[in-house]
Amino acid sequence: MSLNVSDPALAEIYEDIRDDKSETNWVFFGFADSKPDRLQVAGSGSGGLDEFVAHLKPDVAGWGYVRMNMSNDEYSQRIKFVFVPWCGENVGIMRKAKLSIQIADVKNIVRNFHIEVPASHTSDLTESEIMTKLRRAGGANYDRQSSNY
Numbered sequence: 001m002s003l004n005v006s007d008p009a010l011a012e013i014y015e016d017i018r019d020d021k022s023e024t025n026w027v028f029f030g031f032a033d034s035k036p037d038r039l040q041v042a043g044s045g046s047g048g049l050d051e052f053v054a055h056l057k058p059d060v061a062g063w064g065y066v067r068m069n070m071s072n073d074e075y076s077q078r079i080k081f082v083f084v085p086w087c088g089e090n091v092g093i094m095r096k097a098k099l100s101i102q103i104a105d106v107k108n109i110v111r112n113f114h115i116e117v118p119a120s121h122t123s124d125l126t127e128s129e130i131m132t133k134l135r136r137a138g139g140a141n142y143d144r145q146s147s148n149y
Contacts, residue, residue: 003105030062058088
C-alpha cells in the first residue's frame with residue numbers, strides 16, 4: 001500500500017513553494033490517472049488559499065501545501081506553511097482507507113509545515129479559520145484585536 005513518491009517534480013515544487021523569491025504559493029499532490037498509487041503534482045499556482053480551494057473537488061483525494069503570509073501589523077510579516085490532507089466527500093471507501101497510510105509517504109516530501117488542516121469540504125478551509133489556527137499554534141499573540149480567537 002506504499003505510495004510511489006519518486007517523481008522529482010514533487011520535491012521541486014515543494015522547494016519552490018518554500019522559496020521566498022518564488023510566486024508559487026500552493027500545490028496539490030494527487031494520484032496519477034493510470035497509476036492510483038503514484039503521487040503527482042496535480043495543480044499549483046500563485047493565487048493563494050482561494051485559488052487552492054477552488055482547485056479542490058468532492059470526488060478527489062490528495063494533499064495540499066500552501067504558503068501563507070501571517071501578520072499582526074505592518075511590521076511583523078511571517079511566512080507560514082499549511083499542510084492540507086484533502087479527501088472530498090464523494091471519494092470512495094477504498095481510497096479513503098489508503099489515505100491514512102499513504103500520508104506518511106507524502107510527509108517524506110512535505111517535511112516542514114506549521115499546521116495540518118484535514119478537510120473534506122471547501123468550507124473547512126476559510127482563511128479566517130486557518131489564520132486562527134496558525135495564531136494558536138504560534139504561541140504568544142500580541143494583536144489586541146484578535147485576542148478572542
